[in-house]
Amino acid sequence: MISKRLRESLDSSICIRDIFEEGKKLAAIYGSENIFNFTIGNPSVEPPAAVNEAMKEILDTEKPLALHGYPANVGHPEVRRHIANYLNGKYDCHYTEQGIIMTSGAAAAIVVIANSLLDNGDEVVTFAPYFWEYKSYVETLYGKLVPALCNMETLQPDPETFEAALSPKTRFILINTPNNPTGAVYTEESIRMVTDILKKKQEEYGHPIYLVSDEPYRKLAYDIEVPYLTHYYENTIVVYSYSKALSIPGERIGYIAMESCVQDYEDLIAGMTASMRYLGYVNAPSLQQKMLLKCVDASVDISIYQETRDILYHALTEIGYTCIHPDGAFYLFVKALEEDDTKIFVSVQKKKKFLWHRVPLFMDRAGYVSLIVYRLMLQKEVCRHLKNYMTNTRNKGER
Numbered sequence: 001m002i003s004k005r006l007r008e009s010l011d012s013s014i015c016i017r018d019i020f021e022e023g024k025k026l027a028a029i030y031g032s033e034n035i036f037n038f039t040i041g042n043p044s045v046e047p048p049a050a051v052n053e054a055m056k057e058i059l060d061t062e063k064p065l066a067l068h069g070y071p072a073n074v075g076h077p078e079v080r081r082h083i084a085n086y087l088n089g090k091y092d093c094h095y096t097e098q099g100i101i102m103t104s105g106a107a108a109a110i111v112v113i114a115n116s117l118l119d120n121g122d123e124v125v126t127f128a129p130y131f132w133e134y135k136s137y138v139e140t141l142y143g144k145l146v147p148a149l150c151n152m153e154t155l156q157p158d159p160e161t162f163e164a165a166l167s168p169k170t171r172f173i174l175i176n177t178p179n180n181p182t183g184a185v186y187t188e189e190s191i192r193m194v195t196d197i198l199k200k201k202q203e204e205y206g207h208p209i210y211l212v213s214d215e216p217y218r219k220l221a222y223d224i225e226v227p228y229l230t231h232y233y234e235n236t237i238v239v240y241s242y243s244k245a246l247s248i249p250g251e252r253i254g255y256i257a258m259e260s261c262v263q264d265y266e267d268l269i270a271g272m273t274a275s276m277r278y279l280g281y282v283n284a285p286s287l288q289q290k291m292l293l294k295c296v297d298a299s300v301d302i303s304i305y306q307e308t309r310d311i312l313y314h315a316l317t318e319i320g321y322t323c324i325h326p327d328g329a330f331y332l333f334v335k336a337l338e339e340d341d342t343k344i345f346v347s348v349q350k351k352k353k354f355l356w357h358r359v360p361l362f363m364d365r366a367g368y369v370s371l372i373v374y375r376l377m378l379q380k381e382v383c384r385h386l387k388n389y390m391t392n393t394r395n396k397g398e399r
Contacts, residue, residue, distance in 0.1 A: 023218065029091075030275070036311070038140050042249060043300065044304075045247055045300040045301060045302075046247060047248055048246060048247075050298050051246055051298065054294040055291050057294075059287070068285070070283060071195075076286070076290065077097060078293065079102060079289045079290065079292055080255075081097040081258070083292065084099065084257075086296045086297060091230070095257055096130045098269060099260060100257055101256040101273070102253070102254075102255050103256055104253070104254070104285065104286040105243060105253060105254045105279050106214055106216050108279075110137050110174070110214060111279060112256065112281070113256065114141040115141050115271075115274065115278065118141050118143040118171055121144065121169065122142075122143050123143065124138045124144070124145050124146065124172055124173070125146045126175075127147070130179075131214075153334065154184075154324070155179070155324050157193065159197065162197060163197050163201075168205045170205075171210070172212050173194070173209065173210070176213075177215075177227075178327070179216065182326065183331040184326060184341035192222070195232040195233040198233060208264065210235050210262070210285070211235060211236045212236075213237070215238060216240065216244050216245075219299045220244055220245070221328040222309070227327065230259055236256050236259075236262070238257055239257075239258070241253070242254060244330075246295065246298060248288075251285065252285060253288035253289065302332060309326060316332065316334055336368065347352075
């Protein structure tokens, strides 16, 4: 019998992973080429060749016991130093080896931060729409996730809803740009608005409010610069994953980065180091850490995502859907045409073998669906099916 706390979480959750697994079952029945699975952010672009080459070289040249043995909880010193130097050169920051903690991806990093900062009933504010697992990460550590709805015309943070979401219980803000599930890149104006409010509230409440920047999609931005948040707010903690930039989500490698100006810096380092052990992560994968010594600045070919985004965006808007043109990540955030969005999208999924997930906004609003920008040929096929479906239902007067 599982805990009541977990049972309540399961009953209220959106099981994106369950839908993903259902897609795999359907693919086995109908063939993978006939199932259009838009549920989970699994990259469709091959990793850079340097990734496999680096791992092969490491396996062939390093002593096995040293390579596969326990590193420090916070990671190999030379890897942390290498990442700090890279970030300092790339973003004009002031990281040191001490301020880099290697993690098993961004999810583990956020959970480690939550365990380090939250007491029972403490609050974490994030901008909605948001990645649904944030709720689980925070509530598993006995916190409360408080959504602040974005402006739904621009998908940028809204100052009124954001300030209203803050309270003396707020311990940190979880911000994700480029955003999952909308693809929006928060502008410098939006970032300044958010950080100006935080500076005011820190002073009012008399305790630090940390800004945790979750950045797995930073390198997936199309003809736009993604602001680096440490330049706007001292109490910024950056979370990064290489899952998307290198197309290696199954390898689970990322980091936490903090500059020494972050309030209670030494305590945070100690707390996060202990949390790596207490939560059972122990350390990030050793081989993947070493790979970053050769691939820290590598990236997939994002032009493929950009092209498929444009195909799907233009096809959907031509049909009549409303969709903000995304500047980053590989998602399109589409407003349902029908009042009962659940009914219509379930209907299409069953008839056309599409798999996607609805996105709740936690407000009295019409529903949205988030689609993942996937393989080029697949996008063209999906667009054809969508056009045919909308034409047929409109001809029948169903809409």
